[in-house]
Amino acid sequence: MQCKTARPHPSRHGRLAKRRALGSESPWTEKRRQSTGSVASVKSRVTAQHVADKAGVSRSAVSRCFGDGLVSDDTRKRIEAAAEALGYRPNAIARSLTGRSTGLVALLLAEMENPHVDLVLKKLLLAIAEADKRALVIPETPRQDVTESTMHALDYQVDAIIVVGGTVSDRVVGQLRALDTPVFQFGRQLDGLGGVACDSHLGGLLGGQFLIRSGRRRIAYMTKASQTDSNQRRRAGLAAALDAAGLPLLEEHSEENSFEGGYNAATRLFARLERPDALFCFNDMFALGALQAAAAFRLRVPEDVAILGFDDIPMAAWPAFGLSSLRPNLDAQVARLMAMIAEVCDGAPPRRTVDLVVPELVIRRTAC
């Protein structure tokens, strides 16, 4: 699908000629007359020159008025009146060409399955809008991986790139590091790339200590089989807590990181001869699946088995579940990330380190 604008190519007379042709006539009127019928009308085609003509000043003055603002009160007033009347807004695209920023921040979505990502995406979108920037959101598709997405983002001269979730290979990280455009990661801790993440190791540790304190002795870590970064860290944190208490680390894997995956993995765990008395799940969806499996086995939660999740997705708080979980403190993460982006926009070199945000243990019914 190649998009071409419907309007005919503009005639070739120079700026001066055009100014004369326009006179003091409103560009709207002119546009209507030229209209080909299909693309109807108006607005966006008003340019700084139109405003300048109407206000009786130069294009430069109009530009300054909407830019650094070095204009006299009188001209400012005239320009603003003209702009208002014409409905003029500077063309962000053209503006960015002169060396200013585009005001665009690319969001590379490498993973979209987990509802946690939905929340992250929403918060980032809001934060970007609040920072008066626009989000260019590029999902990873079957045909386009992170590298490809990055290229697309670069084509639009974005001010910064945020990689959200997903498995980004070291090779790709190397490429990203070398870019002119600052790249940040959200929710991962890959070396050499700045960003923010929940302190997964600490989360694993806190969760483990809590389960131990509440009297659990046979604690199992449930996760999908893949070796993502945050997965390993959570596991390591839990292992450290168990190790300190002289307890073993049980484990069970599943292929998919989902409700069904959690259901299946927990089912296998519950079928073991020595059933675990606590499940520490890689994330909340997994935990909810496990919860469902416990019900199928007629196990009481938390009496027979405690279940602890990670992410504290909104559903965890639902009365139907009351899932205990570790809250990654998304708002703090988003705020830190936006601060980093503000820094590079102010000309600072991009950070190369990941800010870890401390997760909070949220205790509800499934583990207490």
Place this chain on the structure above:
Amino acid sequence: MQCKTARPHPSRHGRLAKRRALGSESPWTEKRRQSTGSVASVKSRVTAQHVADKAGVSRSAVSRCFGDGLVSDDTRKRIEAAAEALGYRPNAIARSLTGRSTGLVALLLAEMENPHVDLVLKKLLLAIAEADKRALVIPETPRQDVTESTMHALDYQVDAIIVVGGTVSDRVVGQLRALDTPVFQFGRQLDGLGGVACDSHLGGLLGGQFLIRSGRRRIAYMTKASQTDSNQRRRAGLAAALDAAGLPLLEEHSEENSFEGGYNAATRLFARLERPDALFCFNDMFALGALQAAAAFRLRVPEDVAILGFDDIPMAAWPAFGLSSLRPNLDAQVARLMAMIAEVCDGAPPRRTVDLVVPELVIRRTAC
């Protein structure tokens, strides 16, 4: 947060002078030397002129090679080799300035609470990427409503605007209609604005007929208090079915369109002297809350009360719920919408009508 590029303003010699200065030297080398230290390096700054110099052709040739393609095999080969070596990609921003499209599609998110919207957003993002366009996603914030978001989208000369969800007033629709840029609505049926939507009236009718057929006689419609378009249509469809069967339409409202809202509204319904034997809920989240309320009242579902949702969100299929629902057939909606966008990109006038997609009744445990 105003972004300024860190690099110093380029010196003022004209193109010819610059060409000479560059010679056949790679732009990369030059860039490294100029580097201020902060913004490190490389890539994106390679321009068509660099490629032209390296390939020994004109800028025009390079442009054609990446554009309509009217170049000889020989020059094409040389240009492609040079571009490859330099890592050149055309600057999409600059390219769009000449009258071509920006390749940008704006997604105006007027509502982000419902998980259904998450799914819509994901599907639209994927579809836009597949159509080889980029999504500019602009959420409605406390400070910026749809009108403001539209202005921002227009600043970037997007090819089309998609308004997703939310309450868009008639006044705003008027404004949107008048735009040069084609605007489409997703999931609503406001007059005068093209788009796609689930046939809510038909959904209400189908759901009502189904409940009646399964023997229900006291059927209540549960919804948030607001009078959104789709809400009214679903209600009207249900009312039509009930009317035809000579049954009354019970009703209960809630302020928020959420799990808690559904829980509260259902609680009030169950507390009535004459308890309804079926709940038709505005959406699945509402229905899940109602399901929870039924459990609290120790009502058997579906024996004592049938519960029917709308949207068929992924959770509806979870074994924990088994929620019967109406599936809006999102893929068909997205496909239709993208086809409309492709049309206007090919120069056709934007449609002014809404394509209705037939919802499908998905029967699970809560109503059967």
Place this chain on the structure above:
DNA sequence: CTGAAAGCGCTTACAG
């Protein structure tokens, strides 16, 4: 098929 030139809408030193 190809290059020189003008133009897209804006900004920014420069010289008043």
Place this chain on the structure above:
DNA sequence: CTGAAAGCGCTTACAG
């Protein structure tokens, strides 16, 4: 404080 001019990186009639 202000305007004329050059430039951002690209495309597109135009004239070879």
